[in-house]
Amino acid sequence: MKAAMAAFFELPLMEKKKFAMGANDLEGYGQAYVVSEEQKLDWCDLVALKTLPLEQRNLNFWPLNLPGFKEAVEEYSIEVQKVAEEINANLSILMGMERDGLKRYQGELKQLMRMNYYPPCSSPDLVVGVSPHSDGGSLTVLLQDDDIIGLQIKHKGEWIPVKPIPNALVVNIGDAIEIMSNGVYKSIEHRAITNEKKARISAAAFAYVDDELEIGPLDSMVDDPHRPPMYKKIKYIYYIRQVLARKMDGKAHTDLVKIQT
Numbered sequence: 001m002k003a004a005m006a007a008f009f010e011l012p013l014m015e016k017k018k019f020a021m022g023a024n025d026l027e028g029y030g031q032a033y034v035v036s037e038e039q040k041l042d043w044c045d046l047v048a049l050k051t052l053p054l055e056q057r058n059l060n061f062w063p064l065n066l067p068g069f070k071e072a073v074e075e076y077s078i079e080v081q082k083v084a085e086e087i088n089a090n091l092s093i094l095m096g097m098e099r100d101g102l103k104r105y106q107g108e109l110k111q112l113m114r115m116n117y118y119p120p121c122s123s124p125d126l127v128v129g130v131s132p133h134s135d136g137g138s139l140t141v142l143l144q145d146d147d148i149i150g151l152q153i154k155h156k157g158e159w160i161p162v163k164p165i166p167n168a169l170v171v172n173i174g175d176a177i178e179i180m181s182n183g184v185y186k187s188i189e190h191r192a193i194t195n196e197k198k199a200r201i202s203a204a205a206f207a208y209v210d211d212e213l214e215i216g217p218l219d220s221m222v223d224d225p226h227r228p229p230m231y232k233k234i235k236y237i238y239y240i241r242q243v244l245a246r247k248m249d250g251k252a253h254t255d256l257v258k259i260q261t
C-alpha cells in the first residue's frame with residue numbers, strides 16, 4: 001500500500017491531473033483547501049477514492065495504468081475495514097450493547113480512502129500539512145510513515161505529536177461516534193505538520209454511515225435525567241454537508257449539533 005501510494009504521487013503532474021477532483025467532488029486528485037487569507041497554507045497533495053462497498057467505487061478516478069495500485073488499494077481497504085468493524089464491535093460492548101449493536105444502528109459502513117502526500121517544506125513554520133479538524137465519519141484508520149512524525153492531536157490545549165509505532169495503525173474516533181456515544185467518546189482534533197527534509201505519505205480510511213441515516217445519541221448512552229441527550233439528531237448527509245461547507249475549523253462542527261444546556 002505504501003509503495004502504491006508513493007508510485008502514484010511520483011507520477012508526473014499531468015498524469016495525476018487526469019484524476020482531478022471536480023469543484024464539488026469528494027473523490028479524485030487535488031490539493032487540500034486553503035481556508036482563508038489569515039490561515040497558514042495547507043501543504044499537501046491528496047487523492048481520495050471511495051473504496052467500499054465495491055459498487056460505490058468510481059474507477060474513473062483510479063490510476064488503472066499504474067501497476068499494482070488498484071490491487072493494493074483494494075486489498076488494503078478490505079483489510080482495514082475489518083479493523084474498523086472489530087473496533088466498532090468492541091465499542092458496542094463498551095457502550096452497553098451487544099457486539100453487533102453499532103452495526104445494527106449504523107448499517108454496513110462505507111469507506112473513503114484519502115491518501116495524503118506532504119512534500120518537504122523548507123519553511124515548516126509557514127505552512128501546515130492539514131489544518132486542525134476532526135474527522136466527520138465514524139472511525140478513521142490511519143496508516144502513516146514509520147519514521148516521520150507529522151500527525152498531532154490537540155490535548156489540553158497543546159499539540160501533541162502522535163509518534164509512529166512501526167507497523168501500527170492509528171485510529172481516530174470521528175464526530176458520528178461522538179454523537180452516538182452521547183459525548184463519551186470524543187472525536188479528536190488533529191492536524192498534520194510538514195517536515196523540513198522528508199516527504200511524508202499517509203492513508204486515512206474513513207469509515208462512515210449511509211447518507212440517509214439519522215445519527216443521534218444511542219439509547220444505551222442516554223439516561224434521562226442523569227445523562228440527558230447532549231446532541232441533536234441529524235441526518236448524516238446534513239451533518240457532513242455542514243462539515244464540508246464550513247471547511248476545517250477545529251471541533252466547531254460537533255458544537256453545531258450540541259444541545260445547549
Ligand SMILES: O=C(O)CCC(=O)C(=O)O
Pocket residue numbers: 114116130135142144150151190191192202204
Ligand atoms: O496525515 C495525517 O496524519 C492526517 C491526515 C488527516 O487527518 C486526514 O486526512 O483527515
Ligand SMILES: [Fe+2]
Pocket residue numbers: 133134135190204
Ligand atoms: Fe483527519
